[in-house]
Amino acid sequence: MRDEVDDELAGRAARGDRAALEALLNRHADRVHAICRRIVAHPEDALDATQEALIAVARGIARFDGRSAFTTWLYRIATNAAIDELRRRNRRPIATAALPDASDGQSYGDAVAARLDIDAALRELPEEFRVAVVLRDLADLDYAEIAAVLDVPTGTVKSRIARGRAALTVLLGNPEPDAERRTHDQV
Amino acid sequence: MTDDFDISPPNADADDGDERLRALLAVAPLDEVTRRRLVTTAIAAARPEDEAARGPRSHRRVAWLSAAVAATVAALAVITIALAGGGNDSVPRAARTSPQSRARAASPSPATGSTDQTSPLAGATSSAGKVLLEGGVRNLGNLGQFASASALRTTVEHTLRSSTEESGAAPSFAMKNVAPNAALACATTASGAVPGFVTFEATGTATVRGRAALVFVARTDDGRHVLIVVRQANDGTCDVRTATPLG
Numbered sequence: 001m002r003d004e005v006d007d008e009l010a011g012r013a014a015r016g017d018r019a020a021l022e023a024l025l026n027r028h029a030d031r032v033h034a035i036c037r038r039i040v041a042h043p044e045d046a047l048d049a050t051q052e053a054l055i056a057v058a059r060g061i062a063r064f065d066g067r068s069a070f071t072t073w074l075y076r077i078a079t080n081a082a083i084d085e086l087r088r089r090n091r092r093p094i095a096t097a098a099l100p101d102a103s104d105g106q107s108y109g110d111a112v113a114a115r116l117d118i119d120a121a122l123r124e125l126p127e128e129f130r131v132a133v134v135l136r137d138l139a140d141l142d143y144a145e146i147a148a149v150l151d152v153p154t155g156t157v158k159s160r161i162a163r164g165r166a167a168l169t170v171l172l173g174n175p176e177p178d179a180e181r182r183t184h185d186q187v
Numbered sequence: 188m189t190d191d192f193d194i195s196p197p198n199a200d201a202d203d204g205d206e207r208l209r210a211l212l213a214v215a216p217l218d219e220v221t222r223r224r225l226v227t228t229a230i231a232a233a234r235p236e237d238e239a240a241r242g243p244r245s246h247r248r249v250a251w252l253s254a255a256v257a258a259t260v261a262a263l264a265v266i267t268i269a270l271a272g273g274g275n276d277s278v279p280r281a282a283r284t285s286p287q288s289r290a291r292a293a294s295p296s297p298a299t300g301s302t303d304q305t306s307p308l309a310g311a312t313s314s315a316g317k318v319l320l321e322g323g324v325r326n327l328g329n330l331g332q333f334a335s336a337s338a339l340r341t342t343v344e345h346t347l348r349s350s351t352e353e354s355g356a357a358p359s360f361a362m363k364n365v366a367p368n369a370a371l372a373c374a375t376t377a378s379g380a381v382p383g384f385v386t387f388e389a390t391g392t393a394t395v396r397g398r399a400a401l402v403f404v405a406r407t408d409d410g411r412h413v414l415i416v417v418r419q420a421n422d423g424t425c426d427v428r429t430a431t432p433l434g
Contacts, residue, residue: 018230025226033225034214044335047221048396051336051429054225058233088396118211137205138212161202168208 006070013061021061025054028071031139032057032078038134039082041122045089046082053081068148075139076149079131086127121171129164136161224431231380232427256375327391330402336429339393340414343404344433347389347412373425377403377415380430384408400428 009027012020029050036049056077064073122130135146136157146161147154217225327346333339378385389404395416403415412433418426 021233022226022230025229026222029222029225030214030216033217037214038212044337047225047337048335051225051228054229055232058229061233133208134212137208138214165205165208172211 003069003071007066010061010064010070011066014064016062021058024061024070025057028074029054032074035075035078035134035139036082036085038118038122038138039079039131040085040089041119041130042089045085049082049085050078052085053078056081069145072145072148075135075141075145079135079149083127083131117172121168124171125164125167129160129167132157132160133164133168137165224429228380228427228430231430324387325389325404327389327402327404330391330393332394332397334396336395336416336431339395339402339416340431340433343391343402343414347404347433372423373401373417373419374403376425376427377401377417378405380415380427381405381407381413385413388412395428401425404433 006024006027009020009024013024032053033046033050036053037043037046040046040049057074060077064070122134125133131150132146135141135149136143141149143154143157143161146157150157327343330339330342330346333342374387377387385405385407387403387405389402391402393400393402393416398418401417401419403417405413405415407413414429414431414433416428416430418428420426
């Protein structure tokens with residue numbers, strides 16, 4: 001999934017063009033944040049992870065050689081920053097999550113319930129399943145891209161996504177009879 | 188709803204996913220202020236490495252800046268000594284400071300709970316440290332432990348507001364403080380996090396997400412206040428972690 005604008009901006013940023021770097025970071029900040037938000041499953045910690053990821057991009061852009069798509073490199077950094085944050089957080093008490101805003105036809109109560117549900121469900125999911133599901137169903141990467149980001153075989157990616165989704169189905173309180181049994185067997 | 192989820196491993200390059208799951212995972216875009224802050228901080232944090240990578244020319248610029256800072260500090264030292272000279276400095280000081288701040292100057296700050304002996308900022312007895320102190324940089328002391336930079340920002344804002352209300356005026360800079368060597372070492376790096384000329388108004392320490400950090404409150408040339416959090420590595424290098432506008 002190469003993007004000419006990304007390639008152009010990344011090339012200029014790697015040569016020290018600060019405006020290009022700023023444009024690149026502005027262009028991808030929302031996606032980096034979204035990935036961090038769902039992997040970390042906590043709003044404040046996700047902002048910290050996003051900051052770490054953007055700093056890593058700004059510092060590492062000179063070493064980006066363009067052999068892979070910029071987004072593959074970017075998502076790998078974002079994923080690693082989120083996982084680092086997750087592990088840091090696991091070593092300290094968990095603060096109460098901030099409540100979300102209501103959105104798109106949902107009542108405030110529905111929005112709160114759904115968001116708390118998804119955060120709680122994601123936190124219950126094993127880390128490798130969570131990351132795979134987020135990269136597929138949020139970042140919309142295909143299996144090969146996820147395999148490149150995570151540096152694992154494509155078959156492993158498929159398996160993690162399938163098992164992660166099945167576990168989420170159960171955790172969100174909407175189990176398929178067969179899926180529930182399989183999830184407990186597999187997770 | 189039971190057919191919302193297809194859990195069988197797909198064979199194509201990518202499956203179509205699940206709409207309900209996608210909707211639940213969707214994240215609202217960052218607001219403009221937050222995005223700008225994140226991007227600005229990232230670029231500022233990358234700056235020292237950029238300059239190192241660009242070679243001798245930038246080293247000369249850093250050296251020139253360091254010399255300029257040293258010259259400014261020396262000039263402030265001379266002014267401070269001149270003002271303090273003559274054996275009785277109480278009259279000019281009285282003209283500059285409120286009774287409350289003079290009282291604070293005579294005793295450890297209750298707000299910080301620190302003394303010269305116990306403060307994590309204590310120990311810097313170089314002339315430059317004294318000048319930084321008497322030239323007007325306030326010691327916030329050890330601000331405590333924080334789970335996030337935003338929690339630290341809230342505490343700093345509260346601390347600054349409290350001290351302003353306490354003195355009934357703009358923050359007084361005559362409190363009894365000693366600037367830390369580490370803060371001096373990282374001041375130039377911290378100033379690089381904010382475009383243009385900055386004046387440091389306060390400094391302190393904190394633990395953010397389990398890591399020790401130096402905290403600077405700077406005023407920009409257009410009058411805004413910025414909180415800058417810097418971490419100092421074991422090898423002495425300073426690393427800007429956040430630069431956040433204060434409310």
